[in-house]
Amino acid sequence: MLTEPELLRKSVQYRKDLLQLIKTAKAGHTGGDLSCLDILNVLYNRVLRVSPETFKSPDRDYYIQSKGHCAEALFVVLADRGFFPKSDLQTLNQFGSHYIGHPTRDVNGVEQNTGALGHGLAVAVGIALAGKIDRRDYRVFVLLGDGELAEGSNWEAAMTAAHYRLDNLVAIVDRNGLQITGSTEDVCQLAPLDEKFAAFGFEVRRCDGNDVGDLVQTLGEVPFRPGKPSLILAKTKKGKGVSFMENVAKWHHKVPSDEEYSQAMAELEAAATALK
Amino acid sequence: MKPALANLEVFAATLLELARQDSDLLVVTSDSRGSAKLAPFAKAAPGQIVEVGIAEQNLVGIAAGLSAAGKNVFAVSPACFLTARSLEQIKNDVCYSDRPVSVIGISAGVSYGALGTTHHSLHDFAVLRAIHNITIVAPADNFETREAVKAAAALETPVYLRFGKKTMPHLPRVVPGFEFGKACLVRPGKDISFIACGETVGPALAAAELLAGDGIECRVISMHTIKPLDEKAVLEAARETRGVITVEEHSVHGGLGEACASLLLQSGVQARFKIVGFPDVHTVNGSQPEIFQHNGIDGPGLAATAKKLFSQ
Numbered sequence: 001m002l003t004e005p006e007l008l009r010k011s012v013q014y015r016k017d018l019l020q021l022i023k024t025a026k027a028g029h030t031g032g033d034l035s036c037l038d039i040l041n042v043l044y045n046r047v048l049r050v051s052p053e054t055f056k057s058p059d060r061d062y063y064i065q066s067k068g069h070c071a072e073a074l075f076v077v078l079a080d081r082g083f084f085p086k087s088d089l090q091t092l093n094q095f096g097s098h099y100i101g102h103p104t105r106d107v108n109g110v111e112q113n114t115g116a117l118g119h120g121l122a123v124a125v126g127i128a129l130a131g132k133i134d135r136r137d138y139r140v141f142v143l144l145g146d147g148e149l150a151e152g153s154n155w156e157a158a159m160t161a162a163h164y165r166l167d168n169l170v171a172i173v174d175r176n177g178l179q180i181t182g183s184t185e186d187v188c189q190l191a192p193l194d195e196k197f198a199a200f201g202f203e204v205r206r207c208d209g210n211d212v213g214d215l216v217q218t219l220g221e222v223p224f225r226p227g228k229p230s231l232i233l234a235k236t237k238k239g240k241g242v243s244f245m246e247n248v249a250k251w252h253h254k255v256p257s258d259e260e261y262s263q264a265m266a267e268l269e270a271a272a273t274a275l276k
Numbered sequence: 277m278k279p280a281l282a283n284l285e286v287f288a289a290t291l292l293e294l295a296r297q298d299s300d301l302l303v304v305t306s307d308s309r310g311s312a313k314l315a316p317f318a319k320a321a322p323g324q325i326v327e328v329g330i331a332e333q334n335l336v337g338i339a340a341g342l343s344a345a346g347k348n349v350f351a352v353s354p355a356c357f358l359t360a361r362s363l364e365q366i367k368n369d370v371c372y373s374d375r376p377v378s379v380i381g382i383s384a385g386v387s388y389g390a391l392g393t394t395h396h397s398l399h400d401f402a403v404l405r406a407i408h409n410i411t412i413v414a415p416a417d418n419f420e421t422r423e424a425v426k427a428a429a430a431l432e433t434p435v436y437l438r439f440g441k442k443t444m445p446h447l448p449r450v451v452p453g454f455e456f457g458k459a460c461l462v463r464p465g466k467d468i469s470f471i472a473c474g475e476t477v478g479p480a481l482a483a484a485e486l487l488a489g490d491g492i493e494c495r496v497i498s499m500h501t502i503k504p505l506d507e508k509a510v511l512e513a514a515r516e517t518r519g520v521i522t523v524e525e526h527s528v529h530g531g532l533g534e535a536c537a538s539l540l541l542q543s544g545v546q547a548r549f550k551i552v553g554f555p556d557v558h559t560v561n562g563s564q565p566e567i568f569q570h571n572g573i574d575g576p577g578l579a580a581t582a583k584k585l586f587s588q
Contacts (some may be wrong), residue, residue, distance in 0.1 A: 058346065105373060112344065113373040115362055122334050123369055126341015129326065133302075134345075153365075156334035163329075 002045040005275070007212040010080075011266060012043050012272045015241045016095060016265060017086075021259060023261050025072075025092040031238040031251035035176040035209070039234055040077045043141060055109060059167045061138050064112050066120020067145030068102040068175040069253075075099060083109030118151025119172060120144065125157045128169040128229075132259045133216035139222070141170045147179030150188050155200065158229075162201020163212065167223035171202070174209060176238035180252045194233050202231035209234025231263050234267050242267055280446050283421040283439045284382055288313040290425040295321045295414040301348045302326055302569075306335045312382045332357045336365035336379070343375035350427060354389075355381025355397035355438055362538065363403055371409040378428040379436045384414070385475065385525030387434040387441040387499065388582025391493045397438075398554045401502050404436055404500060411435040411456050412502040414474030414524075415449045420500050423454035430455070441526070442564065447477060447498065453588040457501045459509035465495035468582045469513035472523035473499045473532050476552075479568065480523050482575030487582055502532050510536050511545060519548035519585040523573060548568045550583050552578065 014037050014195060022028030028034050043063060050060040072092070079086040084107065091097035092093035097271055098106035102115030104176030112123050129137050144154065161169050173193060181187050190196075194204045203224035208214040215234070222230045238252070242264040294480045295317070304326045309318050318325045326342070328334050332353050339351035346562055351358070358381050359366070370377045388395035392410060404412050413428075413435060415421040421439065428435045435456075450461040462477060463484050472481035476497045484494035495517055497509055512519050520540075527585035533551030540547055540580050568574050572581055 020373070035584055062344075112340075113368060116368050117371055118333075119337055119365065122337025123341040123344065125334075126338035127345045128341075129338065130342045130345030130347050133323070133347075153333040153337065156328075156331035157337060158329050160331070160338065246404070 004213050004216060007045060007216070008129055009272065009275050011212060011276065012241070014041060014076050014267045015078070017080070018072055019256065019261065019264055021072055021076060021089055021092060021262065022107045022255055025091065026074045026255055027093050028255065029069045030255065031178065031245060031248070032067060032070045032145065032174070032176065034240045034245065035236040035238045036067070036070050036174045037073050038210045038212055038240070038248055039143060039172055039174065039215060042212055042219060044077050044081050047219045048141065049068060049138070053083055054110065055083070059136055059138050062124070062140045063110050064120045064124045064140065064142040065103050065114055066117070066142055067148060068114030071101055071103045074103055074110070078107070078109040081109070085187045096203055098276065117145065117146050117148035118153040121154050121159035124169060124171070125161045125166060128161070129164055129167040132164065139168050139170060141172065144171055144173050146173055146175045146177065146184050146190055146193070147187070149173070149190055149193065158197065158200040158202065161229040165227045166229045167227055168226070170232065172223045172232045172234055174236050175233055176236045178238045178247065178249045179253070180249070182249050188209050197231045203226060203228040204233060206233045206235065208234035210240045241271070280418045280444055281444050282313070282441055284416060284441060286421040287380070287425055287439055288317055288571060290422045292317045292320055293325045294385070294426065294429050298348060298552050300344055300346060301326070301350070303350045303352060304328060304335055304339045304342070304486055306332050306353045308332055308353050310381070311354065313353065325555055329551060330361040333365050337363040337369050338375060339377045340365065340369035340375045343377050344512065350378045350380055352380040354381060354395065355384035356395050357402060359400035366404070366405050366410070368375070371407050374409065375434065376432050377434055379434065381436060381438045383441050384438040386541060386559065386564050386566060386567045389442055389567065390495060390561055393559050396559055397463045398525070398527045398559070400436070400438060401524070401526050401532060405503050405530060405535065409434060411504065413456060413500055414438040415500050415504065416474055416477035416498040417444045419449070420460065420498065424500065427454070428455055436450045438474060442475055445474065457504045457506055458499040459506040460497070460500065462498050463494065463496040465493040465557055466516065467492045467518055468492060468586055469495040469497065469517045469520045470496045470578065471499050471510060471513060471520060471521055471532070473570035474524050474525055474571055476523040477573050479578055483578035483582060484580040486575050492582065492586060493532065499532060505535050505539060507539055510539055511531065511543060514540050514545045519550070521550045521552060521578065521585060523552045523578065525573070526582050528555060548588055550581055550585055552581060
């Protein structure tokens with residue numbers, strides 16, 4: 001379990017690993033990967049009771065990534081946690097590789113195949129419900145993109161989560177406010193998400209999804225209320241950590257040019273130095 | 277033929293038997309327990325039924341999640357909604373993700389009769405056939421239903437079972453036993469072959485009995501498993517009889533008939549061949565028997581089709 005200073009350094013390292021991966025593969029959802037990386041960092045290094053050794057245990061915590069297009073961020077973290085050798089990622093997107101642009105169970109550590117949006121929450125509800133039926137104390141964490149909340153299936157699943165009082169379910173919304181076309185509020189207004197999820201029966205907390213300290217504290221308090229599913233509205237920045245990528249919609253799935261890559265890595269090196 | 281029960285009633289009774297032996301067996305319903313004849317199940321095994329409300333996408337997603345956590349799940353909903361609205365969940369959350377969920381389409385085909393096209397499922401074989409990693413089964417009678425439910429519970433890959441509402445006759449069995457992917461011979465014959473599935477096997481058998489009076493001996497095959505297809509049974513029917521008629525409560529596009537046609541053509545087997553199903557037009561309104569008759573899916577209609585093929 002990492003300390004907060006270690007988590008801060010890890011976040012920078014993950015961002016460097018991520019950009020290197022995307023640059024090598026010449027593909028990736030750069031902006032969303034960067035917005036959710038701190039959440040993944042805190043989950044896998046502080047919160048989730050799962051490791052390569054316990055991944056098949058019926059008592060492990062589950063993590064479902066509903067925003068599957070940010071697979072590169074998940075792969076970087078899983079590799080660092082020892083679920084597979086980092087060198088495997090050199091094959092990302094190559095013919096015949098298991099490492100593709102969305103999570104699949106062919107990759108050790110991935111719980112569920114995702115990619116089509118609006119699927120993860122219902123699957124997470126099913127796993128959480130099974131935990132209640134079997135009286136196991138595992139928890140189920142699911143990461144949702146904000147753009148994907150336009151999918152009605154999320155709200156079907158949200159109703160069921162509250163109906164069955166699934167306080168072992170923690171949904172985290174990566175609230176970066178951007179989707180491929182532009183602002184989520186311009187595309188189809190999502191706000192007020194906190195009130196919406198509260199009305200659907202979740203106990204809602206807001207936090208800064210790019211602040212590892214805030215994430216550690218917030219995730220450390222789940223379930224927020226016995227008998228209710230938890231929802232964390234994690235405010236993030238798309239492209240977080242690289243100045244010219246932050247809050248710019250075009251970085252949704254843009255691959256940096258050589259010049260942009262050098263500049264981004266220089267910024268991250270400086271951030272790493274500042275944390276030493 | 278002696279009347280028996282609706283296949284759905286046998287499905288529900290068999291499921292309860294299995295649930296009593298396996299506490300991990302769960303049924304998930306979308307306000308559909310009544311239509312699925314599962315009310316007695318819910319009363320007898322309340323801890324093994326999960327209600328999600330009228331939300332079919334949710335039904336299949338949750339079923340996949342329950343399966344991921346080790347449950348043996350039957351996801352039950354009207355076939356019309358289950359294989360359309362939640363098709364993406366079947367494709368991704370179940371089939372692609374290797375979750376051995378039993379997807380149960382109830383009141384299938386035109387079982388709902390005059391409720392109209394919104395409630396008909398004449399597309400389910402077609403859409404599911406194009407998805408990898410799912411067995412597609414339409415049991416014909418109570419025996420096949422019971423065996424199919426037991427086999428589905430034991431199968432370690434996804435399966436789709438399709439049931440109608442009608443009381444089904446007990447069909448004769450030339451060879452005992454039931455296995456997914458292995459057709460059941462209901463009547464031997466050397467002249468014409470009917471390859472039917474689900475609730476159309478009864479009408480095919482009725483046609484065979486009519487034709488026997490005219491000296492035409494028909495082979496009747498219950499091709500309960502649409503995928504994987506019993507290729508041997510289809511090829512033998514084409515080689516050993518003078519013509520093949522496929523019969524299904526499904527669009528003529530993409531179902532059992534086209535599966536057989538594709539096999540025969542690609543195997544280089546030439547045969548007189550006719551697909552009987554639902555034409556590519558808006559479905560006529562009426563009860564299931566009326567709609568069947570309108571489309572020639574009854575004893576006299578199928579007998580006429582066979583005679584025409586036989587005289588070619």
